[in-house]
Amino acid sequence: MNADKLYEQLKSVQEPKGYYFNKDKDFVMDLLESLLANKERYGYMACPCRLASGDREKDKDIICPCAYREADVREYGSCYCGLYVSEAWNAERIAHEYVPERRPPEKFE
């Protein structure tokens, strides 16, 4: 699997659900490379913007697409990483705010 294939594969699955890739393609490709790097080192695609424990069970809420994506895209138009966004975010119909970490701290470590 390379990042280009992953891009096409995820796009075809996620877009019909209303989750679009960030219109900044370089930014997206870099994140997809990171997802593949995490798949290589942890065995699963942990969120590149969070510190994974390496334990799939502990990290299941941050396996991309993470458990927080829905709420973040609903509230901010973007997931925590900025990988998945809404159509309105890409069209700049809504402000591009910095998405705060929604994952409860007790989940961490």
Add this chain to the structure above:
Amino acid sequence: MTPPDVKMYTLSTCSHCKSTKKLLNDCNVAYDFVDVDLLDSDERKRILEEVKELNPKCSFPTIRIGEQVIVGYKENEIKEALGIP
């Protein structure tokens, strides 16, 4: 005026961490950083204690500029703390 001491806790894979490093590089700001995901487990534990003191959520990047702590790639706050117009 001496520039403030800048220390960043980052992840090697994180988009916001990369954006922050780029911002500091573009502004010619000297900084120390540690990619926490690349540390071995003892070192990682020790460094995470440092991060938690600055940012209990332990999210990345956590940036210390002098005495000020900024969590996330907040360009304007970072520039302000660095005194960059």
